[in-house]
Amino acid sequence: MSSIKDVASLAGVAVGTVSRVINNSGAVKPDTRKKVEKAIKELNYFPNEIARNFKMQKSKTVALLLPSIWNPFFSELAYYIEDELDLEGFKLMLCNSGGKPEKELYYLDMLRQNKVAGIVGITYNDIESSVRNNIPIVSIDRHFNKKITCVTSDNYEGGRLALRELVKAGARKPAFLGSVTSVFSETMNRRKGFVDEAEKMEVDYVIYEKPDPIMDDDAYFDEFFKTHPDVDGIFAITDLLAANYIDRAGRMGFRVPEDVKVIGYDGIQDHPYFHPILSTIRQPVEEMARTTIRLLYQKFEGVTLEKEVYRLPVYFRQGETT
Amino acid sequence: MSSIKDVASLAGVAVGTVSRVINNSGAVKPDTRKKVEKAIKELNYFPNEIARNFKMQKSKTVALLLPSIWNPFFSELAYYIEDELDLEGFKLMLCNSGGKPEKELYYLDMLRQNKVAGIVGITYNDIESSVRNNIPIVSIDRHFNKKITCVTSDNYEGGRLALRELVKAGARKPAFLGSVTSVFSETMNRRKGFVDEAEKMEVDYVIYEKPDPIMDDDAYFDEFFKTHPDVDGIFAITDLLAANYIDRAGRMGFRVPEDVKVIGYDGIQDHPYFHPILSTIRQPVEEMARTTIRLLYQKFEGVTLEKEVYRLPVYFRQGETT
Numbered sequence: 001m002s003s004i005k006d007v008a009s010l011a012g013v014a015v016g017t018v019s020r021v022i023n024n025s026g027a028v029k030p031d032t033r034k035k036v037e038k039a040i041k042e043l044n045y046f047p048n049e050i051a052r053n054f055k056m057q058k059s060k061t062v063a064l065l066l067p068s069i070w071n072p073f074f075s076e077l078a079y080y081i082e083d084e085l086d087l088e089g090f091k092l093m094l095c096n097s098g099g100k101p102e103k104e105l106y107y108l109d110m111l112r113q114n115k116v117a118g119i120v121g122i123t124y125n126d127i128e129s130s131v132r133n134n135i136p137i138v139s140i141d142r143h144f145n146k147k148i149t150c151v152t153s154d155n156y157e158g159g160r161l162a163l164r165e166l167v168k169a170g171a172r173k174p175a176f177l178g179s180v181t182s183v184f185s186e187t188m189n190r191r192k193g194f195v196d197e198a199e200k201m202e203v204d205y206v207i208y209e210k211p212d213p214i215m216d217d218d219a220y221f222d223e224f225f226k227t228h229p230d231v232d233g234i235f236a237i238t239d240l241l242a243a244n245y246i247d248r249a250g251r252m253g254f255r256v257p258e259d260v261k262v263i264g265y266d267g268i269q270d271h272p273y274f275h276p277i278l279s280t281i282r283q284p285v286e287e288m289a290r291t292t293i294r295l296l297y298q299k300f301e302g303v304t305l306e307k308e309v310y311r312l313p314v315y316f317r318q319g320e321t322t
Numbered sequence: 323m324s325s326i327k328d329v330a331s332l333a334g335v336a337v338g339t340v341s342r343v344i345n346n347s348g349a350v351k352p353d354t355r356k357k358v359e360k361a362i363k364e365l366n367y368f369p370n371e372i373a374r375n376f377k378m379q380k381s382k383t384v385a386l387l388l389p390s391i392w393n394p395f396f397s398e399l400a401y402y403i404e405d406e407l408d409l410e411g412f413k414l415m416l417c418n419s420g421g422k423p424e425k426e427l428y429y430l431d432m433l434r435q436n437k438v439a440g441i442v443g444i445t446y447n448d449i450e451s452s453v454r455n456n457i458p459i460v461s462i463d464r465h466f467n468k469k470i471t472c473v474t475s476d477n478y479e480g481g482r483l484a485l486r487e488l489v490k491a492g493a494r495k496p497a498f499l500g501s502v503t504s505v506f507s508e509t510m511n512r513r514k515g516f517v518d519e520a521e522k523m524e525v526d527y528v529i530y531e532k533p534d535p536i537m538d539d540d541a542y543f544d545e546f547f548k549t550h551p552d553v554d555g556i557f558a559i560t561d562l563l564a565a566n567y568i569d570r571a572g573r574m575g576f577r578v579p580e581d582v583k584v585i586g587y588d589g590i591q592d593h594p595y596f597h598p599i600l601s602t603i604r605q606p607v608e609e610m611a612r613t614t615i616r617l618l619y620q621k622f623e624g625v626t627l628e629k630e631v632y633r634l635p636v637y638f639r640q641g642e643t644t
Contacts, residue, residue, distance in 0.1 A: 030384075068401060069391065069400050069401050070398050073397075074397075075391050075392050078391050078416065079392035082391065082417065086425070088588065093383070093414065093415055094414075094415070096401060096405065242596035244593070247594065270392075271562065272569065273568065274565060274598075276596075
């Protein structure tokens, strides 16, 4: 590929002159400009990387679609994703797609046009019909369809583990608190693991779910406290929901963990400064992020991946709430 | 500018055929291909946005450089910056630059090459010498030099306010806890406001600072507790430092707020679920983000901005620690 030096040499001018012609900056005599333009054309010289990308049809940018970067779980994930991309010189484009499928579709379009090399998607919107097979997309949590690779924590084992830990801590009637999305999400396996383990252990349990997103927290919890006053263990589908429950339970006169044991999911608390420190099922966020990007690179190279879903192991982190 | 329809019309073929030629996908008869290529050339048609950007020397991407997205203050800021950019169809490129000036220099280079339209920088590295005047950069918190516009919260007034609130809550010997960067940062005005107000009110005060970043929290606090056992009020330069202090003070037998009143800076707690809920100087994060992007757009249009530093008002948010 020709360089700016080649252009300068062919045109018989200095490199700075070529630069001024390209950038339309500074004075260049009309004759000189013509000579430079002729040399650029002859050498088929492309002055910058945008142009090279166009020519080579390659982008070194990966788009990350997530509901909202303003969420501690997603911001930790984005941190490690950017770090892993940086190792290979890729840039991260960030999109908060929460509640806006059209934004996600826009990025799919950018992918088709090679303006981004790949997409990492954490989406709960139903964009499945727009996603074609074998394109460089890796999903986190949301299992699109069989051709879109998905990286997730082992939600099913996490659900089983939460049930066992609640029972071990003394809960006799544990409840699963969650919300249900209209399309299948890997996170739903948290409930499944919880239920399967409860049935295996012959433990009485409660499933309490409302459509996602929960718009009215007051109504959600009021109904729960009214209909299930005897629950003495909570497995909440996220740490934030667990913390919300604990705050409200306190106001209802329930003590945690004395009266009710509570376990969350995610492991968003990085510092031991804020209380309660939740007992939680910790997702291996860094490993999920790095695995996602390495799988995406394999897709760039046309490698057929072994699995559809990569489930990474979780562990129970003891806090103050069990 | 010519569209794909114009090309199809001139070549006398269907739009889909033009698309197949451009993307080298699917079968196209050699004669047809030649006709399409001729039409593309005649109309000077550029098939995608990367190419258009090249032609127009414009990018619709803005780079955001921040120490780490995995920090609640920065992730809230990034959320609103992306949201404001999206209103005008701009994309956000995210870079965690923490401790890596070479990453920041790389993005400055992308800006010179028009691969990004502008940069929003929250940097504490000394890249000032690489930054030229009048280029589309807006800094947050870090005041580069007189030609780089800076958006910040009113750190000086925040420092004064914190001192007054500590005194109002009963502190007789308040301390400022912070860290010092090697280059000037707007955040240093938090200390200045604190000091000026303490002197104006004739209050005895302590300034305790170590070089940034603080590598050894234990050493930082051990020395503080040893040298300043009589302090009864804390203004910490960030909420995280305030929370860290409270955790350690508790282990030392100090009760907050009974023995020591504590005020942080930022306002990172979005939910009332975790305790202590810090008394803090709240930064107007959403307004800072939107102002930053609007100023950047003015720079794109060559507008000369009125001010070098835009300081947005802060307020005191009462929590459980004063």
